[in-house]
Amino acid sequence: MTKKVVQVPIDEELLKALDKLSKKQKKSRAELIRQACQRHLSNIEYEELDRLYQEGYKRIPEEPELGEAQLKLASQVLSEEPW
Numbered sequence: 001m002t003k004k005v006v007q008v009p010i011d012e013e014l015l016k017a018l019d020k021l022s023k024k025q026k027k028s029r030a031e032l033i034r035q036a037c038q039r040h041l042s043n044i045e046y047e048e049l050d051r052l053y054q055e056g057y058k059r060i061p062e063e064p065e066l067g068e069a070q071l072k073l074a075s076q077v078l079s080e081e082p083w
Contacts, residue, residue, distance in 0.1 A: 008033075 010018070022029045 018029055018032060022032055025032070
């Protein structure tokens with residue numbers, strides 16, 4: 001994948017912390033920034049999916065009987081696991 005160079009102003013304190021972590025993890029500053037950006041984008045996507053999931057349950061709540069049946073079934077299945 002082709003990488004583009006991006007310039008981003010960073011305050012001195014954050015830069016020092018980033019450089020310290022870079023040395024500790026033996027990764028480049030750029031790699032740490034890429035990982036942080038990817039993690040942030042994943043978190044935003046997860047939060048959006050969670051919000052949509054919650055909205056769905058508010059619109060169409062789960063029937064209490066179904067939840068109780070699922071809990072009973074799960075406890076039976078998990079109790080038979082060898083762990």
